[in-house]
Amino acid sequence: xxxxxxIFFKKLNDLKYISHLDLNRCFLRSMKKSKLPFWYxxxxxxxxxxxxxxxxxxGINSTCESVDARLTxxxxxxxxxxxxxxxxxxxxxxxxxxxxxxxxxxxxxxxxEIKNIxxxxxxxxxxxxxxxxxxxxKKTKKGLKEVDLKDFITEYNFKMSEDNEEYLxxxxxxxxxxxxxxxLLMNTFNEKYGLPLNGQDITKTxxxxxxxxxxx
Amino acid sequence: xLQKKLDKILLNVQKPSRYVGxxxxxxxxxxNYIDFRLAFVFPDTYEIGMSHLGMKILYSQAxxxxxxxxxxxxxxxxxxxxxxxxxxxxxxxxxxxDPINEFDxxxxxxxxxxxxxxxxxxxxxxxxxxxxxxxxxxxxxxFGGGPCICNPEPLADFFDFFILGEGEEVNLEVYDCYxxxxxxxxxxxxxxxxISKIDGIYVPSYxxxxxxxxxxxxxxxxxxxxxxxxxxxxxxxxxxxxFPKEFVVPFMxxxxxxxxxxxxxxxxxxCRFCQAGYIYRPFREKTAKVLxxxxxxxxxxxxxxxxxxxxxxxSDFKELNExxxxxxxxxxNSNVNISLPSLRIDNFxxxxxxxxxxxxxxxxxxAPEAGTQRLRDAINKNIYEEEILKxxxxxxxxxxxxxxxxxxxxxxxxxxxxxxxxxxxxxKILETYFSIEKEKRPKGINITCSVALFIPxxxxxxxxxxxxxxxxxxxxxxxxxxxxxxxKISIKCHDxxxxxxxxxxxxxxxxxxxVIYKAYKKGCVxxxxxxxxxxxxxxESFKECNIDPEFYAYRTISYDEKLPWSHLNYYITKDYxxxxxxxxxxxxTVKNCRDKCYYCGANELLGGxxxxxx
Numbered sequence: 001x002x003x004x005x006x007i008f009f010k011k012l013n014d015l016k017y018i019s020h021l022d023l024n025r026c027f028l029r030s031m032k033k034s035k036l037p038f039w040y041x042x043x044x045x046x047x048x049x050x051x052x053x054x055x056x057x058x059g060i061n062s063t064c065e066s067v068d069a070r071l072t073x074x075x076x077x078x079x080x081x082x083x084x085x086x087x088x089x090x091x092x093x094x095x096x097x098x099x100x101x102x103x104x105x106x107x108x109x110x111x112x113e114i115k116n117i118x119x120x121x122x123x124x125x126x127x128x129x130x131x132x133x134x135x136x137x138k139k140t141k142k143g144l145k146e147v148d149l150k151d152f153i154t155e156y157n158f159k160m161s162e163d164n165e166e167y168l169x170x171x172x173x174x175x176x177x178x179x180x181x182x183x184l185l186m187n188t189f190n191e192k193y194g195l196p197l198n199g200q201d202i203t204k205t206x207x208x209x210x211x212x213x214x215x216x
Numbered sequence: 217x218l219q220k221k222l223d224k225i226l227l228n229v230q231k232p233s234r235y236v237g238x239x240x241x242x243x244x245x246x247x248n249y250i251d252f253r254l255a256f257v258f259p260d261t262y263e264i265g266m267s268h269l270g271m272k273i274l275y276s277q278a279x280x281x282x283x284x285x286x287x288x289x290x291x292x293x294x295x296x297x298x299x300x301x302x303x304x305x306x307x308x309x310x311x312x313x314d315p316i317n318e319f320d321x322x323x324x325x326x327x328x329x330x331x332x333x334x335x336x337x338x339x340x341x342x343x344x345x346x347x348x349x350x351x352x353x354x355x356x357x358x359f360g361g362g363p364c365i366c367n368p369e370p371l372a373d374f375f376d377f378f379i380l381g382e383g384e385e386v387n388l389e390v391y392d393c394y395x396x397x398x399x400x401x402x403x404x405x406x407x408x409x410x411i412s413k414i415d416g417i418y419v420p421s422y423x424x425x426x427x428x429x430x431x432x433x434x435x436x437x438x439x440x441x442x443x444x445x446x447x448x449x450x451x452x453x454x455x456x457x458x459f460p461k462e463f464v465v466p467f468m469x470x471x472x473x474x475x476x477x478x479x480x481x482x483x484x485x486x487c488r489f490c491q492a493g494y495i496y497r498p499f500r501e502k503t504a505k506v507l508x509x510x511x512x513x514x515x516x517x518x519x520x521x522x523x524x525x526x527x528x529x530x531s532d533f534k535e536l537n538e539x540x541x542x543x544x545x546x547x548x549n550s551n552v553n554i555s556l557p558s559l560r561i562d563n564f565x566x567x568x569x570x571x572x573x574x575x576x577x578x579x580x581x582x583a584p585e586a587g588t589q590r591l592r593d594a595i596n597k598n599i600y601e602e603e604i605l606k607x608x609x610x611x612x613x614x615x616x617x618x619x620x621x622x623x624x625x626x627x628x629x630x631x632x633x634x635x636x637x638x639x640x641x642x643x644k645i646l647e648t649y650f651s652i653e654k655e656k657r658p659k660g661i662n663i664t665c666s667v668a669l670f671i672p673x674x675x676x677x678x679x680x681x682x683x684x685x686x687x688x689x690x691x692x693x694x695x696x697x698x699x700x701x702x703x704k705i706s707i708k709c710h711d712x713x714x715x716x717x718x719x720x721x722x723x724x725x726x727x728x729x730x731v732i733y734k735a736y737k738k739g740c741v742x743x744x745x746x747x748x749x750x751x752x753x754x755x756e757s758f759k760e761c762n763i764d765p766e767f768y769a770y771r772t773i774s775y776d777e778k779l780p781w782s783h784l785n786y787y788i789t790k791d792y793x794x795x796x797x798x799x800x801x802x803x804x805t806v807k808n809c810r811d812k813c814y815y816c817g818a819n820e821l822l823g824g825x826x827x828x829x830x
Contacts, residue, residue: 013238014236014237014238015236015238017226017227017232017233017235017236018233018467018468019233019468021469022233022467022468022469023467025467025469026240026465026467028519028521029240029465029518029519029520029521030240030519031519032519032521032550032551033516033517033518033519034519040551046551047521047551058227058232059227087240087519088240089238089239089240089242089467090238091238196224197227197228198227198228199224201223
């Protein structure tokens with residue numbers, strides 16, 4: 001009897017530099033090390049079965065990632081959290097485990113906090129986001145396509161951080177059918193104003209299904 | 217500070233994860249409680265260095281001492297290097313991100329001659345004076361160990377000292393000595409003097425080398441009461457030698473991403489081209505019990521699903537079957553695959569293959585090295601065609617459809633017939649495959665012949681031999697690749713130009729230091745990577761220093777010549793090497809060490825004949 005579980009974790013600090021494939025490998029090894037009763041695939045190359053619910057781009061930290069796995073025995077969620085955290089590198093932290101409610105395909109939005117925007121550029125960023133269209137080229141499966149990034153922006157707000165720095169809190173389309181990488185948004189801005197690319201700090205803070213309901 | 221600079225650039229470089237550390241099992245300590253900081257540099261990229269077992273052993277061992285902290289350093293790729301220079305970022309230790317010139321010592325493990333310029337690169341990026349003579353009181357000590365150190369002369373001007381032989385005991389002796397003397401406020405040169413007295417330590421600046429008119433070595437004279445001869449260190453009680461319980465687990469995929477245990481040291485086979493087989497003598501094995509425990513601990517602490525039993529010749533391990541049986545008890549249930557690289561063709565058995573394929577099949581590799589029996593006899597590779605075919609058939613019967621064969625070209629006494637033998641051997645193996653009934657043989661056969669180019673190395677009988685010239689190699693390569701062969705046989709040859717330079721450094725002397733520096737200044741770095749190797753810049757550098765590289769690579773050396781490494785004792789006597797060389801010229805074989813001792817000199821180390829009879 002297999003039990004599906006959803007493991008929520010944070011990917012912090014320097015770990016923004018590891019790729020999705022690296023993260024996959026890392027989880028497989030740590031889950032094996034934890035000795036928790038995870039289910040292995042059958043066949044030529046048996047390995048622990050996992051599936052990540054959203055891809056996370058290189059360069060972005062996150063406080064809300066999740067990966068699904070299957071257990072072959074019941075075990076308390078607290079045990080899972082502790083055993084995994086003992087086996088994972090310190091900048092990946094599991095904070096919650098539950099039974100999956102939504103499907104990964106239900107995901108349609110994600111919230112990002114975009115920090116390290118220099119004070120002198122804040123007004124430009126506000127103008128940029130307030131404009132009616134933000135036209136740029138986006139890579140699709142069929143090649144480069146001209147798109148309006150505003151179609152992908154669900155909401156945006158400027159907030160004050162604890163260190164008294166103004167930052168951008170933005171919700172962007174996220175998912176299989178419609179997806180905007182926050183780097184594309186920010187680099188379109190950076191290019192327009194002659195700023196260095198990839199200069200901002202981006203952290204994903206929430207994932208939503210339809211109706212801005214948090215993905216669980 | 218550094219973090220902000222790194223965040224600015226890391227998204228602009230390839231594979232940024234190799235520059236940030238944070239891996240599972242990496243050791244982070246509080247530098248306020250540390251008396252000794254060691255920057256351990258593997259002078260090549262992260263992917264290569266993190267596959268190296270020796271570094272893992274020495275890293276863990278140093279870190280087990282509570283007040284010592286050892287960190288890892290690798291050569292940055294060219295894009296990162298550019299960004300580092302542009303943004304004023306010094307080379308740093310991965311664990312702390314502190315610049316390496318703040319450490320007490322910087323160690324380099326020298327595994328490959330083509331990494332020599334990477335050493336200079338690391339020193340320059342680390343803001344440490346490249347030349348030993350320019351280092352000041354506060355500069356870290358720069359030392360080197362590893363196989364290339366059996367002839368470290370081309371690096372003599374850049375290293376404060378070298379460690380000859382095996383590091384597990386002497387390294388700690390060096391660190392302890394340093395810490396003790398630092399506390400007594402001794403100067404850098406006083407500390408170096410004390411370190412030089414430790415067995416196995418070679419301080420190149422304590423020796424003056426003079427040359428004859430024909431550029432051969434005239435004399436190597438110790439000054440400052442330095443030892444006349446420096447003896448290599450070995451671990452006598454090898455089964456009890458330190459071995460880590462944990463490995464740092466990289467995020468990215470590296471060359472060998474698996475747990476590894478070291479089964480034995482040295483080799484009994486005496487293949488005449490193989491430097492490692494000689495310089496790591498005497499032959500010593502661990503016990504199956506110890507290895508099983510070490511393998512188990514590693515898999516537990518890392519979550520790796522593959523464990524490799526590494527050594528120069530694992531199938532010569534006396535207790536191999538016992539070890540595999542012991543490991544079966546836990547590997548099958550934990551889905552861990554056992555990998556056995558370096559299998560000998562002549563003792564590859566039904567029993568062995570059955571044990572190895574329990575969980576997943578790794579590839580199978582054999583090393584005939586030469587295509588004809590005549591040449592195999594000359595190099596003392598004691599395997600016969602029937603054995604090659606029998607082992608391959610065994611592999612096919614057990615479902616392996618891919619076999620890799622290692623060969624070498626340019627071996628002493630080689631003829632074109634021997635080269636043709638490479639393809640003939642592969643064809644015969646293919647015939648063996650097709651002789652199996654179609655339903656019983658695995659689908660999709662492919663045979664890969666990986667052909668290296670012979671490089672004469674110190675401490676081998678072939679150290680007296682010249683390397684084939686570039687023209688000879690290219691001619692042979694063309695001949696080999698144009699031989700008619702079945703399309704299921706693929707042939708890959710090593711690069712001719714890098715093999716030439718490797719030969720120059722392998723038998724080089726101190727006059728090459730200047731050349732290496734010049735080449736580095738002209739932009740030579742990451743020479744082991746084909747896309748970065750600049751032969752023209754190297755040849756320019758040789759010319760400007762008035763040195764002919766062919767002197768080192770293409771000369772037949774007389775038995776009486778004083779060699780650049782003659783003051784270094786690896787317990788392989790000249791007498792033995794000369795005897796073996798003469799036997800090679802007449803294609804005469806010798807038995808392996810278990811069957812007969814030929815008194816190479818290593819027996820001096822453990823007292824008497826060093827390997828008991830099977």
